[in-house]
Structure formats: C-alpha cells, structure tokens
Amino acid sequence: MTTDPWGRVDDDGTVYVRTSEGERVVGSWQAGAPEEALAFFQRKYDALLTEVELLEKRLATTDLSAAQALSSVQKLRTSVTDANAVGDLESLSARLDTLTERAEQRKVEQKQAQEQARGEARDIKERIVVEAERVAEETTHWKTGGERMRQLIEEWKAAPRADRPTEQALWKRMSTARNAFSKRRKAYFAGLDEQREHVRSDKEKIVAEAETLADSTDxxxxxxxxxxxxQQWKSTGRADRATEDALWERFKGAQDRFFQARNSVFAERDAELRVNAEAKEKLLEEANQELLSLSDPREARARLRDFQERWEEAGMAPRDSRERLEGAFRTIEDSVRKAEEKEWERTNPEARARAEATVNQLRNSIADLEGKLEKARTAGNDRKVREAEDALTARRSWLAEAQKALEEMS
Structure with missing residues (x-):
C-alpha cells in the first residue's frame, strides 16, 4: 500500500483522499505503480488549486462583478466537493469560503456604487429635463431655442442611465417638452405667416395707389x-423679405417717377421766376434806402403802399429764395408799422395828459417831502430825516424819467 499525507493507494489499486470526516474513494489505478496513481490524482488537485488561485487574483486585481465571482466560486465549490483528487481539499473549500465573503462584500459595494451612479444619472437627466421644460415654456428666440433643445437631446443620449422607472418618467417629460416647443414654434410661424399675408395685402394696396399717382400733375x-x-408703409409692418423688397421697388419707382417729373417742372418754373427774384431784390434795396430814412411815419406809410403794390406786381419768386425775400420785405413793413405806433403814442392827447399829470403829481410829492425833511431836521429826528431823504431821492428819479417822456411827446 502506498500512502501520502492527503491520500493513499490500496493494494487493489483503490485511491483514497483523506478528509476531516474520514477517507473517501476518489478512483482506482490498475495501469501502473501506486506512486503514479497518487501523482495523477495530485495533479488533479493542483489543477483545482490553480483555478482557486486564479479566481483569488481576479477578484483582488480586476473589476470582476460580484455575480460572476459568486458563480465561479459555486462552480469551483462543486468541483472541489466532488473532486476525484488527492490533496488538501478542505483548505480549498476554506479559501472558497473566503472568496464567497469577498464576493458578497463586493456585491454590496457594487450595489451601493450602482445606486450612487443611478442617483447621479437621475440628477443629470433631471437637470436636462428642467432646462428643456424652461426652453419649451419661455423661449421666443426660435432659432437659438431649437439649437438648445437639440443640444439637450444629445446631452440626454450621452448621459448615464438611471433606473428604468426613473428613466421612463424623465424621458416622458423630456419628450413632452420637446413636443411643446415644436408646437409653440409651429404656431408662432403660422401666425407670422398669416400676419405677413395681411401686411402683403395692405402694402399691395399702398403700392397700387402709389402707381396710380405716379403721372399726376396735381x-x-x-x-x-x-x-x-x-407713413402707412412704415406703420403697416413687414412681409417676408422677398415680397417686401419687390413691393418696395414698385412703390419707390412710382414715387420717384412723380417727384422727378415735379422737380423737372419746378426747375423750369424756378428758372422763369429768377427775373421776379431779381426785381424783388431791387425793390428791397430801394425800400430800405427810402422808407427807413423818412422821419414822417405817415409819409413812410404812404410810400410803403406803393412798394407793396410793386412787390405784388413783381410776381412769385423761386422756391429757394422765396422765404428769404418775403421775410426781408415783412421786416420793412414791421419797421414802418412800429414807427407809426410810436408816433401815435407820442402825439396822443390822452397820453400827453397822463404824462403831465404824472409830472405834476411827482412835483407836489417832492415839495411835500421837502417840507417834512425840514421839520425833521429842525426837530433833530434822524430816523425821519433818513426816511424823507430816501423818499426824495426816489421821487426825483421818477420825475426825471416822467419829464423826459413828456418832452418826447412835444
């Protein structure tokens, strides 16, 4: 009989493995020496040992999932338990127990990591959805809003996945926001098209009238x-660009045709009116020299009427000099009128009487104040002396002005 610390071969070739529960038959060997039998079954043990060591290494150095590790441990445990091998099978079972504990711990860690990742994914996608809903509800800049919505869809696709119920609920909100934005944008442009159609119709009417007026001579x-x-064109709004440009060309063409014709006629007319302007320039020069030099306002008024008749007979001046010439002639008329008003004020009997009354009243007031001043000096009343002197100074100043005005009326 051949023996080994972990097994033996009986004389009849039966091979046993030793365990804590006793010996167990693992096979028989009839083909050679008992030592070869032990070596053969020891190699089977070594193969199991190698698998256990590889699994230990994978679990320690790779990101092997807990589920895969537990599955591998279970398969190895079955192999070890029923192994037809000679060796320390119980130590292998103990090592598999340790691997099971590690795999279970990894299972817990992986579950926690998975829950954390799903929570982070949920937060990321919640942010994306909230932004999409804001764009759908608030945006009126359709181009930038559409670009932002497309960016959010791409961000959603690139984001990690949350748990299935959360993923489905968030995607439903995302899809609803995208559809709401598309509906609002579609409704806006539909309304804009309708508005532009109204603008086009209104501007067609404006252009049609402008074209009917193009050859008017009124x-x-x-x-x-x-x-x-x-003004109607500006306040009507804008049609689409192509229609707007085409209608504007027609409107401007009609307007230009009218104003070019009018300017041509006015240019010819202004050329004819240059003679009238020259005549009025001479009348202005003559009126300035004659009327403004007359000292008798009545004579100036009589001569002005003659100049006014000659001014009207001279005819209309050209547009570019009309306002200047008319303004200069009105200045002469105003000067004659003011001279007449001043003469009337000077010779008005009522005004002269009022001026004489004012002079006499001031003289009497001065005489009265002089008497009061003398009494105050005699009495030695300094306060009344100052008051009388101040009043006399004012009255004498007023009297000088009143006498001057009266002299001008003489």
Missing part, C-alpha cells in the same frame, strides 16, 4: 398723399 396734393402713403 403737385401739392399728390406730394402730400405720397407722404401719407409712406
């Missing part, structure tokens, strides 16, 4: 109507 009213049409 210069003043037509020019005013074109100004009104321009």
């Amino acid at each position: 210069w003043g009213p037509t020019a005013g109507r074109y100004r009104d049409l321009m």
Whole structure:
C-alpha cells in the first residue's frame, strides 16, 4: 500500500483522499505503480488549486462583478466537493469560503456604487429635463431655442442611465417638452405667416395707389398723399423679405417717377421766376434806402403802399429764395408799422395828459417831502430825516424819467 499525507493507494489499486470526516474513494489505478496513481490524482488537485488561485487574483486585481465571482466560486465549490483528487481539499473549500465573503462584500459595494451612479444619472437627466421644460415654456428666440433643445437631446443620449422607472418618467417629460416647443414654434410661424399675408395685402394696396399717382400733375396734393402713403408703409409692418423688397421697388419707382417729373417742372418754373427774384431784390434795396430814412411815419406809410403794390406786381419768386425775400420785405413793413405806433403814442392827447399829470403829481410829492425833511431836521429826528431823504431821492428819479417822456411827446 502506498500512502501520502492527503491520500493513499490500496493494494487493489483503490485511491483514497483523506478528509476531516474520514477517507473517501476518489478512483482506482490498475495501469501502473501506486506512486503514479497518487501523482495523477495530485495533479488533479493542483489543477483545482490553480483555478482557486486564479479566481483569488481576479477578484483582488480586476473589476470582476460580484455575480460572476459568486458563480465561479459555486462552480469551483462543486468541483472541489466532488473532486476525484488527492490533496488538501478542505483548505480549498476554506479559501472558497473566503472568496464567497469577498464576493458578497463586493456585491454590496457594487450595489451601493450602482445606486450612487443611478442617483447621479437621475440628477443629470433631471437637470436636462428642467432646462428643456424652461426652453419649451419661455423661449421666443426660435432659432437659438431649437439649437438648445437639440443640444439637450444629445446631452440626454450621452448621459448615464438611471433606473428604468426613473428613466421612463424623465424621458416622458423630456419628450413632452420637446413636443411643446415644436408646437409653440409651429404656431408662432403660422401666425407670422398669416400676419405677413395681411401686411402683403395692405402694402399691395399702398403700392397700387402709389402707381396710380405716379403721372399726376396735381403737385401739392399728390406730394402730400405720397407722404401719407409712406407713413402707412412704415406703420403697416413687414412681409417676408422677398415680397417686401419687390413691393418696395414698385412703390419707390412710382414715387420717384412723380417727384422727378415735379422737380423737372419746378426747375423750369424756378428758372422763369429768377427775373421776379431779381426785381424783388431791387425793390428791397430801394425800400430800405427810402422808407427807413423818412422821419414822417405817415409819409413812410404812404410810400410803403406803393412798394407793396410793386412787390405784388413783381410776381412769385423761386422756391429757394422765396422765404428769404418775403421775410426781408415783412421786416420793412414791421419797421414802418412800429414807427407809426410810436408816433401815435407820442402825439396822443390822452397820453400827453397822463404824462403831465404824472409830472405834476411827482412835483407836489417832492415839495411835500421837502417840507417834512425840514421839520425833521429842525426837530433833530434822524430816523425821519433818513426816511424823507430816501423818499426824495426816489421821487426825483421818477420825475426825471416822467419829464423826459413828456418832452418826447412835444
């Protein structure tokens, strides 16, 4: 009989392995020496030992999942328990027990990590959804809003996954926000198209009227109507760009045709009116020299009437000099009128009587104050002396002005 610390081979070739519970038959050997039998079954043990060591290394140095580790341990445990091998099988079982404990611990750690990752994924996707809902509800800048919504969809796809119920609930909100944004944008542009159609219709009417006025020779009213049409054009709003540009070209073309024709006619008319302007320039020079040099306002008024008749007979001046010439002639008329008013005030009997009364009243007041001043001096009343002197100074100043005004009326 051949023996080993962990097994033996009986004389009949039966091979045993020793365990704490006693011996167990693991096989028989008839083909050779008993030593070869032990070596053969020891190699089977070594193979199991190698598998256990590899599993220990994988669990210690790789990110082997707990489930895979437990599955591998279970398979090895079955192999070790029923192993037809010679060796310390119980130590292998003990090492597998340790591996089971490590795998269970990893299972707990992996579950915690998974829950944390899902929580972080939920937070990330919750933020994405909230942003998408804000864009869907508030954005009116459709281009940037559409770009932002597309970016959020890509961020969603790139984000880690949360647990399935949370993922489904958040995606439902995300999808709802995207659809709401698309509906709002579609409704806006539909309304904008309708609005632009109204604008196009209104501007078509403006252009049609402008084109009917293009050949009008009723210069003043037509020019005013074109100004009104321009204000209507500005206040109507904008159609789409192509329509807006086309209608504007028609409107501007009609307007330019009218004003070019009017300017041409006015230019010819102004050329004819240059002679009138020259005549009025001479009348201004003559009136300034003659009327403003006359000392008798009545004579100036009579001569002014003659100048006014000659001014009207001279005719209309060109537009570029009309306002200047008319303003200069009005200045001459105002000067003659003011001279007449001043002469009337000077010779008005009622005004002269009032001026004489004022002079006499001031003289009497001064005489009375002089008497009071003399009495105050005699009495030695300094306060009344100062009061009388101040009053006399004021009255004498007023009297000088009143006498001057009276002399001018003489």
